Amino acid sequence: MSEVETRKPQSRLQEQFAQINDLLQRQRQAEELLRRHGGEHKRVENLMQRQNRAELQRCLDGLHPADIAYILEALPLEDRLVVWQRVKADRDGDILLEVSDAVRESLIADMDEGEILAAIEPLDSDELADLVEDLPPEVLPELMASLDPQQREQVQSALSYDEDQVGALMDFEMVTIREDVTLEVVLRYLRRFDELPEQTDKIFVINHDSVLTGVLPLKWLVVNSPDKSVGEVMARDVNTFLPTDDADDAAQAFERYDLISAPVVDGGGRLIGRLTIDVMVDRIREESESEALGRAGLRQEEDIFASVWASVRNRWSWLAINLVTAFLASRVIGLFQGSIEKLVVLATLMPIVASIGGSSGNQTIIKIVRAIATDQVGLNAIWRLWRKELGVAFFNGLIWGGVIGAVVALMYHDIPLGLVMTVAMVLEQMLAAVMGVGIPMLMLRLDRDPAMGSNIFLVFMTDSGGFFIFLGLASIFLLH
Amino acid sequence: MSEVETRKPQSRLQEQFAQINDLLQRQRQAEELLRRHGGEHKRVENLMQRQNRAELQRCLDGLHPADIAYILEALPLEDRLVVWQRVKADRDGDILLEVSDAVRESLIADMDEGEILAAIEPLDSDELADLVEDLPPEVLPELMASLDPQQREQVQSALSYDEDQVGALMDFEMVTIREDVTLEVVLRYLRRFDELPEQTDKIFVINHDSVLTGVLPLKWLVVNSPDKSVGEVMARDVNTFLPTDDADDAAQAFERYDLISAPVVDGGGRLIGRLTIDVMVDRIREESESEALGRAGLRQEEDIFASVWASVRNRWSWLAINLVTAFLASRVIGLFQGSIEKLVVLATLMPIVASIGGSSGNQTIIKIVRAIATDQVGLNAIWRLWRKELGVAFFNGLIWGGVIGAVVALMYHDIPLGLVMTVAMVLEQMLAAVMGVGIPMLMLRLDRDPAMGSNIFLVFMTDSGGFFIFLGLASIFLLH
CATH class of the missing domain: 3.10.580.10 (CBS-domain)
Incomplete structure (x- = not known):
C-alpha cells in the first residue's frame, strides 16, 4: 500500500512556474547566441534549443489545464506564445476556457482557423457558448455546421441570455x-x-x-x-x-x-x-x-502585460472624468482667490480639509455599497443610516478637527485660524457622511450599480465642498 | 406526480424580510399605543402583540438558518433582538455560525449562560472552535467539560491554528x-x-x-x-x-x-x-x-447598524494616519507660500495635478496588488512593470496634461503657465506610476500584505509630490 502522492498546490505550481521561466530564459539565450554567432555553432545551439523545447513540453504535459492557464496569464506576451505553441492541441480548449478574456484574445490571435476548430471540438455546448464571442467571426459558420442539432440548439440558447443571467452560466450535462x-x-x-x-x-x-x-x-x-x-x-x-x-x-x-x-x-x-x-x-x-x-475606474480586467496602448485606452475615460471634476473643484478655489491673496496660509491648509473628507466619505460609501450589494439595506433605511453616519462624522470631526485646529493655532499663533480649521473639519466630515450615504442610495434609486463611479462623485463633492467650507469660513471670520 | 416546489431564493427571501419588518413595525406600534394609553386598552393590545409574535415565530420557523442570519444582519439592534428571541433555541447554534462577527457579538451579549450552552450543544467540533472566541469566558469550563475526549481534542487542535491556516477551517466529519x-x-x-x-x-x-x-x-x-x-x-x-x-x-x-x-x-x-x-x-x-x-481603512467588518461609538473607533486610526499625511503634504505647499503670494492662481491649479496623480496611481496599485495576490508577478517583474507603467503614464500625462494646459493657457491668457501645467502633469503621472508599482512591491519585499495601507502611502506621495512638482516648476519658470 503506497502512500498517496500529495500535491501542495500553490508551492508546487510556483516551482513549475520557476522551472518554465528558467527554460524560457535559456531558450532566449540560445536564440541570442545563434543570432550573434551566425552559423558558426549552429548545430550545437539548435540541439540545445530542441532539448529545451522538449523539456518545456514535458513540464507542461504534467500540469492541469488551470495551471497552464495560470502560467500563461503570468507570462509576458512573447513568452506566453512560446509556451502556448508547446501545449498539446487537445488541451487548448480547456485552457482557453480558464484564462481571462484579455489573455484569451492574445492566444486566439496566434491560432489559425484549423487550430481553433480543433481546439474547441472537444468542448461541451455551454463551454462553446462561453468562447464563441471571442472567436474570429470567420470560423463560426464552420463551427456551427460541425455541431449536432441538439448541441446547436444548446449553444444558441446559452447565447440568447445576457451574461449576467443564469441562462448564460448553466450547463446541459444532467443525469x-x-x-x-x-x-x-x-x-x-x-x-x-x-x-x-x-x-x-x-x-x-x-x-x-x-x-x-x-x-x-x-x-x-x-x-x-x-x-x-x-x-x-x-x-x-x-x-x-x-x-x-x-x-x-x-x-x-x-x-x-x-x-x-x-x-x-x-x-x-x-x-x-x-x-x-x-x-x-x-x-x-x-x-x-x-x-x-x-x-478604481478600470473599465475591464487588464492583462498585466497588456500593451501600453491598450492600458492607456482602458484607463483614460476615468482620468478624463477625474480631470473635469478636479477642474470644477479648482474653480471653487478660484472664487476665493482674493482671500488667499490676503492670507496665503489658507492655500496650505485647504487640502487637509478636502483630503480627510474624501477618505472618511470613502469609508462610508464602501460600507453602504456592500450592504446594498447583499440587499441588507433598502431605500427605506436611508434616514437611519444618515442619522448614524452623521453622528460618527460629528465625533470624528470634533476629535481630529480639534487636534489639527490646535496644531494650526500653535504653529501660526492664530487661535481664530485654528477654530476655523476645527469647524471646517466638522462640517466637512458631515458633508462626507451625507454624500457617502446619499450617493449610493441615489444610484440605487436610479437603478444603477451603486459601486460604479460613486467614488468620482464623492471626491468631487468632498473636494469642492471642503474648499468651499474652509475658504468660506475663513473669508467670513478671518478677513472681515 | 406533483410539481416540485420551486424556490426563487432571492425574491422569496426579500418577501419574507418585508413581512418580518412589517410585523416588527406593528409590534412597535402596539407597544407605543400601550405606553401612551396606559392600562386603558391593555387587554386588546396585549392580544395584538401576542398574535404578532406568533406570526413572527411562524415566519421564522419556515426559514433556513442562513436566511435568518441574513435577516438578523439587516435589522437594527433593537429589532434584531426581538427576532432573535423568537428563534427556536435548537437553531441558535447554526444561526450564530452564519452571522458576521459583529452581529454574533450582539446576539451572544443578549443570551444567558444556559442559553449559550444549549445553543452550541448540537454543534460539531470544528463549528464549536469557530464560536469559542466569541463566547463569554465564564461558559468555557462548562462547555469543555460537556465534550467527549475526542471532541475536546478536535476543538483544541482547531484552536491551535492561526485563523489564516487550513487547520482552523477544516472539519472532522469524514467517512x-x-x-x-x-x-x-x-x-x-x-x-x-x-x-x-x-x-x-x-x-x-x-x-x-x-x-x-x-x-x-x-x-x-x-x-x-x-x-x-x-x-x-x-x-x-x-x-x-x-x-x-x-x-x-x-x-x-x-x-x-x-x-x-x-x-x-x-x-x-x-x-x-x-x-x-x-x-x-x-x-x-x-x-x-x-x-x-x-x-478604505476600515479595520474590520462593521455591522451596518453598529453603534456610533463602535464605528468611530473602527475608523479613526485610518483618519489619524490620513491626517498626518495630509498635514505633511500641506507642509510642501508651505514651502512655496512665497510663490503662491506672487501668483495666487497656483493655489487654484495645484489640486488638479495632485488629484489626477492620485487616481492614476490608484489604478496602477490596484492592478499590481491583484497580480501579487494571485502570485502572477514576483519581485523580479518590477523592472518590466515599471517600464510599462511609465509608458502608460507618459502618454496619459501628455494627453490630459495637454488638454488641461491648453485650457489654462486660454483661461488666463498665459502660455507659460499652460506649459508648466502640462509638464507638471506628465511628471506627476510618472511619479504616480513609479509609486503605484513600487509601493506594493516594497510591501511584498517586506513580507507585508500589499493591499493594506498602500493607498495611504500612495496618496501621500502623489499629493506632496504633485504639489512639489507643480509649485517647483512654477517657481523656477514663471517667477524668475
Missing part, C-alpha cells in the same frame, strides 16, 4: 431519472455511464413532461436501502433557478445554502439545465474583482 | 474506508449511516496507520462495477493540504481545480481532517471583502 423506480434500478442505470458529469452531487427527477419533481443527492442514494423508490427518498423542496434569474443572486443562493449543483427550469417547471458551484465560485470572484476594478 | 475491500462492501457499509456529512463528494481511503492512500469519489463509486476493489477504482493523485497551509492558497486551489472537498493530512500523511467548498467560498468572499475594507 435524470423517474421517481417511480427503485434506488436499485437507479444504481444499475448509473453503472451504464462511464463517468458522471463534473460536479454531480445530485441527479434530477423528472416526469414524462420533463417537469422537475425533485432531486436525489448521491449521498442519499448510497445510504438508503436499494428497495426504496426514488419518490420516497428524493427531496421535493429544491432550490431551482430560472434562466432569466440574476447570476449574482444565484451565486448568493449557492453561498447561502451551500449548494453544489442546482437545476434550472423554464417557466413551466421543465428542467432545462444545471448550475454548478465551480461556475458560481468564478462568478463570486469576478464580481468582487470587477467591483474593485470599477472603483 | 473512511480501506482500499482492499470491494465497492459492494463500501455500499453496504455506507447504508449503515443515516446520513453522510454535508458536502461529501468523496470518501477517504486510508491504511491501518491512518495514512491517506487515495480518495473514492461517490460519482466513481456509483458508476463502477460493485465487484471491483476500492484500490482499483480510487484516485491516488489527490490534492491534499497540511493544517499549516495558508487558507487563501487552499481557497485558490479549490477554485482552480474545482474541488468540493479535500483531505487534510499531517506531516506523516495521516488523515486528520477535511476542507469543504462551502467554507472555501466563505473564505473567498471574506478575502475580497477585507481587501476592499482594508483599502
Whole structure:
C-alpha cells in the first residue's frame, strides 16, 4: 500500500512556474547566441534549443489545464506564445476556457482557423457558448455546421441570455431519472455511464413532461436501502433557478445554502439545465474583482502585460472624468482667490480639509455599497443610516478637527485660524457622511450599480465642498 | 406526480424580510399605543402583540438558518433582538455560525449562560472552535467539560491554528474506508449511516496507520462495477493540504481545480481532517471583502447598524494616519507660500495635478496588488512593470496634461503657465506610476500584505509630490 502522492498546490505550481521561466530564459539565450554567432555553432545551439523545447513540453504535459492557464496569464506576451505553441492541441480548449478574456484574445490571435476548430471540438455546448464571442467571426459558420442539432440548439440558447443571467452560466450535462423506480434500478442505470458529469452531487427527477419533481443527492442514494423508490427518498423542496434569474443572486443562493449543483427550469417547471458551484465560485470572484476594478475606474480586467496602448485606452475615460471634476473643484478655489491673496496660509491648509473628507466619505460609501450589494439595506433605511453616519462624522470631526485646529493655532499663533480649521473639519466630515450615504442610495434609486463611479462623485463633492467650507469660513471670520 | 416546489431564493427571501419588518413595525406600534394609553386598552393590545409574535415565530420557523442570519444582519439592534428571541433555541447554534462577527457579538451579549450552552450543544467540533472566541469566558469550563475526549481534542487542535491556516477551517466529519475491500462492501457499509456529512463528494481511503492512500469519489463509486476493489477504482493523485497551509492558497486551489472537498493530512500523511467548498467560498468572499475594507481603512467588518461609538473607533486610526499625511503634504505647499503670494492662481491649479496623480496611481496599485495576490508577478517583474507603467503614464500625462494646459493657457491668457501645467502633469503621472508599482512591491519585499495601507502611502506621495512638482516648476519658470 503506497502512500498517496500529495500535491501542495500553490508551492508546487510556483516551482513549475520557476522551472518554465528558467527554460524560457535559456531558450532566449540560445536564440541570442545563434543570432550573434551566425552559423558558426549552429548545430550545437539548435540541439540545445530542441532539448529545451522538449523539456518545456514535458513540464507542461504534467500540469492541469488551470495551471497552464495560470502560467500563461503570468507570462509576458512573447513568452506566453512560446509556451502556448508547446501545449498539446487537445488541451487548448480547456485552457482557453480558464484564462481571462484579455489573455484569451492574445492566444486566439496566434491560432489559425484549423487550430481553433480543433481546439474547441472537444468542448461541451455551454463551454462553446462561453468562447464563441471571442472567436474570429470567420470560423463560426464552420463551427456551427460541425455541431449536432441538439448541441446547436444548446449553444444558441446559452447565447440568447445576457451574461449576467443564469441562462448564460448553466450547463446541459444532467443525469435524470423517474421517481417511480427503485434506488436499485437507479444504481444499475448509473453503472451504464462511464463517468458522471463534473460536479454531480445530485441527479434530477423528472416526469414524462420533463417537469422537475425533485432531486436525489448521491449521498442519499448510497445510504438508503436499494428497495426504496426514488419518490420516497428524493427531496421535493429544491432550490431551482430560472434562466432569466440574476447570476449574482444565484451565486448568493449557492453561498447561502451551500449548494453544489442546482437545476434550472423554464417557466413551466421543465428542467432545462444545471448550475454548478465551480461556475458560481468564478462568478463570486469576478464580481468582487470587477467591483474593485470599477472603483478604481478600470473599465475591464487588464492583462498585466497588456500593451501600453491598450492600458492607456482602458484607463483614460476615468482620468478624463477625474480631470473635469478636479477642474470644477479648482474653480471653487478660484472664487476665493482674493482671500488667499490676503492670507496665503489658507492655500496650505485647504487640502487637509478636502483630503480627510474624501477618505472618511470613502469609508462610508464602501460600507453602504456592500450592504446594498447583499440587499441588507433598502431605500427605506436611508434616514437611519444618515442619522448614524452623521453622528460618527460629528465625533470624528470634533476629535481630529480639534487636534489639527490646535496644531494650526500653535504653529501660526492664530487661535481664530485654528477654530476655523476645527469647524471646517466638522462640517466637512458631515458633508462626507451625507454624500457617502446619499450617493449610493441615489444610484440605487436610479437603478444603477451603486459601486460604479460613486467614488468620482464623492471626491468631487468632498473636494469642492471642503474648499468651499474652509475658504468660506475663513473669508467670513478671518478677513472681515 | 406533483410539481416540485420551486424556490426563487432571492425574491422569496426579500418577501419574507418585508413581512418580518412589517410585523416588527406593528409590534412597535402596539407597544407605543400601550405606553401612551396606559392600562386603558391593555387587554386588546396585549392580544395584538401576542398574535404578532406568533406570526413572527411562524415566519421564522419556515426559514433556513442562513436566511435568518441574513435577516438578523439587516435589522437594527433593537429589532434584531426581538427576532432573535423568537428563534427556536435548537437553531441558535447554526444561526450564530452564519452571522458576521459583529452581529454574533450582539446576539451572544443578549443570551444567558444556559442559553449559550444549549445553543452550541448540537454543534460539531470544528463549528464549536469557530464560536469559542466569541463566547463569554465564564461558559468555557462548562462547555469543555460537556465534550467527549475526542471532541475536546478536535476543538483544541482547531484552536491551535492561526485563523489564516487550513487547520482552523477544516472539519472532522469524514467517512473512511480501506482500499482492499470491494465497492459492494463500501455500499453496504455506507447504508449503515443515516446520513453522510454535508458536502461529501468523496470518501477517504486510508491504511491501518491512518495514512491517506487515495480518495473514492461517490460519482466513481456509483458508476463502477460493485465487484471491483476500492484500490482499483480510487484516485491516488489527490490534492491534499497540511493544517499549516495558508487558507487563501487552499481557497485558490479549490477554485482552480474545482474541488468540493479535500483531505487534510499531517506531516506523516495521516488523515486528520477535511476542507469543504462551502467554507472555501466563505473564505473567498471574506478575502475580497477585507481587501476592499482594508483599502478604505476600515479595520474590520462593521455591522451596518453598529453603534456610533463602535464605528468611530473602527475608523479613526485610518483618519489619524490620513491626517498626518495630509498635514505633511500641506507642509510642501508651505514651502512655496512665497510663490503662491506672487501668483495666487497656483493655489487654484495645484489640486488638479495632485488629484489626477492620485487616481492614476490608484489604478496602477490596484492592478499590481491583484497580480501579487494571485502570485502572477514576483519581485523580479518590477523592472518590466515599471517600464510599462511609465509608458502608460507618459502618454496619459501628455494627453490630459495637454488638454488641461491648453485650457489654462486660454483661461488666463498665459502660455507659460499652460506649459508648466502640462509638464507638471506628465511628471506627476510618472511619479504616480513609479509609486503605484513600487509601493506594493516594497510591501511584498517586506513580507507585508500589499493591499493594506498602500493607498495611504500612495496618496501621500502623489499629493506632496504633485504639489512639489507643480509649485517647483512654477517657481523656477514663471517667477524668475
